Amino acid sequence: MDGTRKQQVSLRGASAKEITRDVLLEKVNRERELRNHAKRAAAAALLIQRVWRRFKVTKMVALQLQQEWEKLVNNYTAARTAIWISNNLLRPFLFFITRFSTWLQIAQSKKIHSMKICFTILLESMNSSDSKQNFCFLAIGTPEERRIWIYQARRLTSLGFSILSEFSECISGAQNLNIVTSLAMRLLVIFTDPKGWKGIVDDNRQDADLAAKDLIQFIGSNKSGSYVSIARYISALDNYSCQTKSIIPADELFFITASAITLAVHPFYLMNIDVIGPDMLDDNHAAKQYIVYLLTIPSLLQHLPSVLQPALRHKSILFPCFKTLLILKEKVLMEMSELVQSDNLVAFREIPPVGWALTNIICLATGNGNGSVNARSLNQGLDYALYVHVVITLAESLLAHLDNIGWMRKKRKTVQTDAGTSTDPVGTVMYDGEATYESLIMSYMDQFRPVTQPSHLTNLLASINRDGTNKVETPQSNCLPCLKKLDLFDVALFYSNLLRVFSTLSPIRGSLPVLNMLSFTPGFILQLWEVLEVSLFSGDKHISVYHTSGNAKHKTFEKMQKQISKDGGNRWVNVLQKFTGKSQAASDVTDPVGSYSEPSRENEDSLELWDVEPMRHGPQGIPKDVFSVLHLFCATYSHLLSVLDDIEFYEKQVPFRLEQQRRIASMLNTLVYNGLSHGSGSHNKPLMDCAIRCLHLMYERDCRHSFCPPDLWLAPARKSRPPIAVAARTHEVLSANLRFDDSSAALSAGSVIIITPHVFPFEERVEMFRELIKMDKASRKMAGEISEPGSRAIEIVVCRGHIVEDGFRQLNSLGSRLKSSIHVSFVSECGLPEAGLDYGGLSKEFLTDLSKAAFAPEYGLFSQTSTSDRLLIPTASARYLDNGLQMIEFLGRIVGKALYEGILLDYSFSHVFVQKLLGRYSFLDELSTLDPEIYRNLLYVKNYEGDVKELCLDFTVTEESFGKRHVIELKSGGKDISVTNENKLQYIHAMADYKLNIQILPFSNAFYRGLTDLISPSWLKLFNASEFNQLLSGGNYDIDIDDLKNNTRYTGGYNERSKTIKIFWEVVKGFKPDERCMLLKFVTSCSRAPLLGFKYLQPAFTIHKVACDVPLWTTFGGQDVDRLPSASTCYNTLKLPTYKRPGTLRTKLLYAITSNAGFELS
Secondary structure, eight states: OOSOOOOOOOTTOOOTTOOOHHHHHHHHHHHHHHHHHHHHHHHHHHHHHHHHHHHHHHHHHHHHHHHHHHHHHHHOOSOOOHHHIIIIIIHHHHHHHSTTOOHHHHTSHHHHHHHHHHHHHHHHHHTOOOTTTOGGGGGGSOHHHHHHHHHHHHHHHHHHHHHHHHHHHTTTTOSSHHHHHHHHHHHHHHHTOGGGOTTOOHHHHHHHHHHHHHHHHHHHSTTTTHHHHHHHHHHGGGGOOHHHHTTSOHHHHHHHHHHHHHHHHGGGGGOOTTSOOGGGOOTTOHHHHIIIIITTSTTHHHHSOGGGHHHHHSHHHHHHHHHHHHHTHHHHHHHHHHHHHHOOOHHHHHSOHHHHHHHHHHHHHHTOOSSOOOTTOSOTTOOHHHHHHHHHHHHHHHHHHHHHHHHHHHHHHHHHHHHOOOOOOOHHHHHHHHHHHHHHHHHHHHTTGGGGSHHHHHHHHHHHHHHHHOOSOOOOOTTOGGGSSOOHHHHHHHHHHHHHHHHHHOTTTTTHHHHHHHHHSTTHHHHHHHHHHHHHSTTOTTSOOOOOTTSGGGHHHHSOOOOSOOOHHHHHHHHHHHHHOOOHHHHOOOOGGGOOOOOOHHHHHHHHHHSOGGGTTTTTTOOHHHHHHHHHHHHHHHHHHTTOOHIIIIISOOSSOHHHHHHHHHHHHHHHHHHHHHOOOGGGHHHHHHHHHHHHHHHHHHHHSOOSOHHHHHGGGTTTOOOHHHHHHHHHHHHHHHHTTOGGGTTSGGGHHHHOGGGSOHHHHHHHHHHHHHHHHHHHHHTTSOOSTTTTOEEEEEEGGGHHHHHHHHHGGGGGGGGSOEEEEEEOTTSOBOSSOOSSHHHHHHHHHHHHHHTSGGGSSEEEOSSTTOOEEEOGGGGGSTTHHHHHHHHHHHHHHHHHHTOOOSOOBOHHHHHHHTTOOOOGGGGGGTOHHHHHHHHHHHTOOSOGGGGOOBSEEEEEETTEEEEEESSTTGGGOBOOTTTHHHHHHHHHHIIIIITTHHHHHHHHHHHTTTSOHHHHTTSOHHHHHHHHHOSOSSOOHHHHHHTEEEETTOOTTOHHHHHHHHHHHTSOHHHHHHHHHHHHSOSSOOTTOGGGOSSOEEEEEEOOOOOHHHHHTTOOOOOOOEEEGGGTEEEEEOOOSHHHHHHHHHHHHHSOOOGGGO
16 A cells, blocks of 8 residues: 555554564564573683782792792701601692793792792702601601602602703703703602612612602603604704803703613603503503604704614614504594694795605614715614604605695795786895705705715615524514515505605605616616516516515506506597687598508507506506506616616617517507507506606607517507697697696696607608698688788899808798798899799709708808718807808798798708707716717726726817817816816716717707797697608608609690600619609709608699700701700709700719709790
């Protein structure tokens, strides 16, 4: 109703403002809550008042008791009996001294004075032989006296550790507190050692021992706070500065430290280490407190005097700690993680407590203290199995923590990058933080030095051999059945985890020391491979049998899962859809370039042989112990491969025979391919990274000096390679993702194309390369860079006598714009413009002639290697030439232009130089391809049996350019460092590194800059060094005449049955290989055939008829056509007159192709 509502009248007499039932209930509930709140507030106020009144009364009573206590102590002249000490001295003292005993109150001089008096009286009492005066005799008195003694002794113990904790916080400024701390520590040591109680006879010895044992058990529990206080004190010892030495004598500080260590290890002497089990361990167990609080102190042993360290290394201490940690693993690790929030130590911010526990246990178990390495490596009597499993447990926990920290840092770094443009001067702060972090990490990594010693590994391996031959097993706790003996899988997991820790903390150099040790420990890598052979090649009758206790439990590894899918084409199309976001319909590829040929039936058996079945699913399904063996093998062998020379690898065949090398290569190839194809999680990344590195090293060595059949590298992808067009598009998308640091694409299915391109046959990769260029041209056309044929072309005029200089002057500044077409006008040596129009042929001729002139050794930019193939390498003196590096950069663009246009050039680069262009590092074994003489000399030094000092070598290398000698140091101060037997390997690899990487780096960088202006670096990485040269210069130095004949087009009246054409092919077949190459160069401006055959030559090779009228009578007279053949390189056309005789055709054709002229022949 729109009108005013009529007032309602209640027939019950209620008011018109009566509320509804629901509103009434809500109002009642609200009022009830208010009343309850008021009650709770009143109760809280009463509680606060009671607490405050109790505090005031207690404080008043405590102060009153303290005053009365001081008067009593100062005025008491009678003999102080044990009963008097308990009732009159300790009872009030413990009341007022432990009330509100925060540091601010303890630091008061009156409190310190009271404690000093009390502790002095107690020590005097315990030095008495009178049973009535010695306070300790109450521990063997009546039951009531024993109970009181235990209670008061515990209170004194807690007070003593509290004083130690407070002393640690003021260690640099404590004056009188150090005396009280020393007295308290002396008191606690006497309490826990009944042998120091004077007057105790043999009859009472057992009761005294029981009392001391009860007190020691209290110290070992968390109620006393002993280990927390001791940990704080030891951690603060670094603050003991020179200024502190004038306040606290060194011997007094040493006594406090020794007492703290003694009290820390006392509880261990009450344990029966042989019967420790889960039922005997609880949260109060001393070993657990010791592990959580003491073993997590950063660099524990560096805080302690060396004379105290053997007490912590003793097996009676380590053995219970190891067992406790393994039995209470979850609880111990949880409490360690909680220390990060409860402790403000700077070291805990970067390295968690579990990381410091790991290094402390290693140092304690190996006798390593202040940076020294014990020659014995591992302590005598140490249980190796327990030690190895403890390190494995802690390392895995540390790795989990570092992974989380890594993700957090990466996320934080991303946020900072996105935040972006702040101009605040934060650089200095960040630098200081990074410097502090680096110094902390270096200090932490130094704690791992013992495990990098060969003796450490040999001791563990010797323990395996002892366990394998010992028939009598030592009794172990039923709760740890896996620790009955050590096997190779345990040692492999031990070092595998440590390698992961090193690589995470210091990716560049962290793992080098341990890899050096693992690689050069005799026989170790052979043992690893024997285990893998048994696991992976168990069906092969030629393998050796390795007896190990772990074989039985790895039989399941030989029965791997069946292959998930064989439909490679659809799977790869799905990969492309995943990265591009396109639908199935949008991704259908009908381009014939996408097809590939299946392997023939006769090659199928060979391919199957090298496709290792257990590796067909990548890292998934590999047992943890075999996984660790495989990871350690890949890491170790990849390091060893970088230092093996060719003589060792091919002739001496160490450490493996070539047959074994092929097995290793096939295993790695199958593992990496399937790991990438099926996708591997982040937990498999360490294995995949090492396997990829090892695979690349073996593949590059095989490319340089083959030891594997070609089918081996193609075997894993024989049935699942994607079509060429799909692979090219996937490659381009993945490369773009990697450029934008998209880590999700790093080890995905599509990354097979980037990481292992060798699983594709070379011909398919060439087609993929052409497809990528085709896609780039299409994108440029869509962007408007190319509108019509011939538009936006670059017009240049070049004199043949100055082709390099003219090209550099007109083209060098173009950069990536050089992708556009070039129209060249030549000026002859006579200064006259040459006849003809450039439809592509002259630009090809320009590129080939420019390259021939610039790469000639006499030009001064490049020289030839001293090997038999005379490959090109930049000249060291090129840097001293005018525009030397700029000219090399320009030549990189010229080579890029040739590759972009599919133009073949007549030269090849050194393997080492191409390695730099592909972004790869070169090792010692590759020096033989650059300078065989230096390589032989270095091997001579390496194998020199006498004293290398006799050779008078130092860490320098001498270069000569333009008559001047330049001495370059291979390391800082190298001219003053002689090469000895100890450092000769350093010298060899420093020399190789200089020759292969450092010396060539400025030239390769310049060439790379020019090359990548036109060719994407990811495209280049489809090929190895020899394949790059083949891509650049074509196939063999000869022509397949049948292939050329089958792909030749005839115009002007010629056909394949024409008499002149038949004579032509007969004559060409009779040419020498170099003459055939000259013919091809005469027609196409390039002397080499297309890589994939003449089918791909565009335009097609053409022979055009040139009609020549010759009188009939001259023919009978023996005369033939006198005109020379000519060529139109822009159309790849040979203009051939109608010769009648083979001799004439041969003579005229040879004259034409050797004249090195252009259109003038027409």
